[in-house]
Amino acid sequence: MPRPVIASRVHRGRRAVTRAPWGLVCMGILVMGLLAGCAPQDESIPQSSEVPGVSPGEILLGSSLALQGHASFLGTQTLSGAMCYLQHVNAQGGVHGRRIRVIANDDSYDPPVCLANTQRLIIDDQVFALFCYVGTPTTVRILPLIDEARIPLLGMFTGANALREPFHRYLINVRASYYQETRAAVRHLVNDLGLRKIAVFYQYDAYGFDGLTGTELALRELELSPVAAGSYNRGTLDVQEGLARIRASGAEAVVMIGTYDPCARFIRLARVAGYRPVFYLVSFVGADELARRLECCPDMSVIMSQVVPPPEEHEASELLEGPIGYLTLLERYYPEDLPSFVGLEGYINARVLVEGLQRAGPGLTREGFVDAIESMGNFALGQDLTITFSPSDHQGMDRVYFTRLVDGRFAMIRDWSVIRRQLQAAR
């Protein structure tokens, strides 16, 4: 590149010539010029001014859950638990003058159907938000839709880690996760009951894998690992192979991540075979349905974790029996239904939903709703039961309660040493 000629001769102009930082400048300009054509373009989705599913008199919510088939108990109970409170709210005049209507579609615990239902809810029904989904594989399946449509989903009857990590702005969990449940359970099994040989029996899908992973992580913290793992396919009762493998390992405890039918069958078959370890089941199994199916075998040690307070817990009394308590409202609107842990969870979800809508105010938008949920700090449901959300925490409760099958129903465990003594005596 020619430099301007300086009139002086070289020996005089030496100082002027030696350092030429403008060479760097030239090159910098060149490089920047080449890069300028490559700036990434802004990718933004145009936000329609009209909020879907919100009309002056109504807020439309969508739900896809198992209302038929092998998991129908979970779906119907969740829905009735939630709906009894929503009906109460509607009867009181709704939220900011809007009644809450829920379109509930059956997916029979089948992920593709759940996906199709959800797409239809979003596109055709134009719902404001999704509410009360049941099951891990189904809910995990619709995550891409939620991300793309930016539609809030509140109250999932699943503790799947995939709904919690990575963080999704539009996913609002209420209950504790399976990781938290299995972690607490494994600690009790190992520390309180002195069991070290622990096997895992899981449903061969996203739900079962999540529970398996949670158990393995909890065991690894105690420098243990599952002695055996057995599985079954969703919707089937083929548990014999898993049972054989777990029994062969001589496991002292079995962590079960499945639905009530296969789990109950597993326990019954184990009893028939004379294999009596401690069975631990996560909350999703459905305590009441399971208890009904295990009436034949009261002598088995079955422990189950709950993420909502059991009736014996004194803090649950207001939640259950208060004027707007679960039991009161269920009795009022669904007198034919029996109360259950699953229904209670649905009820709590509905409480959180209504509180969020309330806080979002009359100008309801999806973003405003999420912000309102995130503003809930120490939202009291009962005397000591509070729910807390924050912009970085979309899980309202962290508590895990343990119950034990005694006399056909699950009762709160108050003293683990009692169980330990009984176990020692049985041997």
Next chain:
Amino acid sequence: MVRALQQAMYKPFRGVSLKNKIFFSILVVILIISAAIAFLARWILVSSLISELELRGIAIARTIAERGSSYILDGNYPELLSLIFDEAKLKERQHLVSYIFISDRDEQVISHTLTRRFPEALRLANRVGPGESKSVRLCTLDDRRAYDIAIPITQGIYRIGTVHVGLNKNHIDQLIAKLRSTFLGFISLIIVIIFVISLRLAKYITMPISKLTRISDELSKGNFDIQLDQVQATAAGGTLECPALADADFPCRYLDAEGRPTGIAGAPPAGGEACRECPFFRHQKGDEVAQLADSFYNMIWSIRLYRRRLNESEEKYRSLFDHGPDPIFVLGEPDLTILDANPRALEVYGFGKAELIGKPFRELAPDQRPPEAAEGGPPAGRLMDNPRALHFKRGHKPFYVNLHASGITYKGRPAIIVATTDITEMIEKDAQLIQASKMKSLGEMSAGIAHELNQPLNAIKMGSDYLGLMVEKGREIPREHLHQVVAEMGTQVERAAEIITTLRAFGRKADLALERVRLDKPIQAVYSLVRRQFELDNIHIELQLAPGLPPVMAHDNRLQQVFFNLVANARDAIGEKRERLPEAPAGRIVIRTGQRNDLVVAEVQDDGIGIAEGVRDKIFEPFFSTKESSHDMGLGLAITYGIVKDCGGQIHIDSREGEGTTFRLSFTAAA
């Protein structure tokens, strides 16, 4: 034509330093190459990336077409939806795939991955023609663009539907942009590295040159004591001494190599052997730059040695000049201003140096003629002698010098160096000698002079006797007799007085300064003194004086002595001839004057014995005499010669043995 063009091209770069030329040449070449590589590679990468992504889209569509056909036939749309969602949203693929939709054989959409109503425009935007296995087209979905890849779903030979995979063009563009910026970053890095390397390289090449330039500048300013480099100082612990530097006569084999002059002073190798190993002159191995540095280093060392020798020589000659016993001047040409003078000159002439420098030399030497007028040879080595020049000291005090001048080159210009020798004392001695010789001549002449004086005295005696007799006898003196006697007596007294005046003038000590003299005058004076006496000896002097001759610069008194000596010499020669050759005629002296060109010539010719060939060039030497009589000291002709020379004249002898001699004096006519 071509050359002119080239020159025109190079002209703007003339002022650019070598370093920058090297640096920018490398940089420009690298930039051009980099740009070429960048564009080529970008084109290859971008095109292959796009085709690769298209292939991925096609693969996704094929998978869906394969797996989805049974769902379409069964009408199991949730599974189909699940399938396309799986394919579309699988991990990272969701960024690439912007949508997937499946249409049935009637082009109605039965499944799609959008979360809003399916845009009608997209449905038929990219149709696969019958018999085509795929179709790729750039479509617009809302305001975003996507490559729509359509693959037919077939069962047997019939088409039961079409799967469309939309590849996000923004995402592809971003990938390309990322690729491009990565690549450009890499190229930039290389350019920066090359930049640094070329900068270093250019510096490495030009740094020694810059250093040499700096040293040269220092040398130009006359600073020879610059540190050449640290090697010199550190070698041998800093006590390194070059014998040639300490002793200018010490032979240095580099400096005094064959074919070169041996040092400034031309001194022979005095210190014995030259150094075996020279620690100063270097010939290291290295590239051209190092060799240039060595050569330069050696050159500086040579200059230093030469300078040292030059200084020594200069000192030597300066001391000759400063402490020379005689005054020395350096005069500029052609106006003869004094450019330099040594301390002796200041002392002798009584001027301060400042006064003297720039003063015209003529103020010191009014008679000095410019050398051009005297001689016309080449300036260098030209000689000019000026004996007995009259110079003036401070206060206009005259004194005599012998002056020698020769042309030199002083400070690059022609000049004259003049050396003078104070000869005043010598001249005074000469004058005394001449005086003594004159007195002796007077003695010799005394008989003749006495005789000459006797004649008027006798005449006066006779006159007074006659008058006395007449008074004694009481006789009346006739009036005309009385007047005749008295007039005769007066004439005789005047004649005696004239003789005495001439005699006195002869004996007078001459002035040192030259005067204008007509040659007749001293000749007449001598003639009047010696004529009578010579006639007694039967020798006749004949005068042949040319009228109206120009005067010459000489002393009248001394010229009298010259002519006296010459006629005296002629008389002796005649006497000698009379003795040896009694029958030959002798006794005639001719004194002749005349003019030849600008010379005034006087000849003294005799018909005496003549001068032998062998002694002719010796007769002017002092104390040389051919005369056997011991009364002659042999100084006469020597004094004659000295006087003539002092007056700037020449003396020439023309002699034939036995027949006579002619002395010819020639003087330059006075202006």
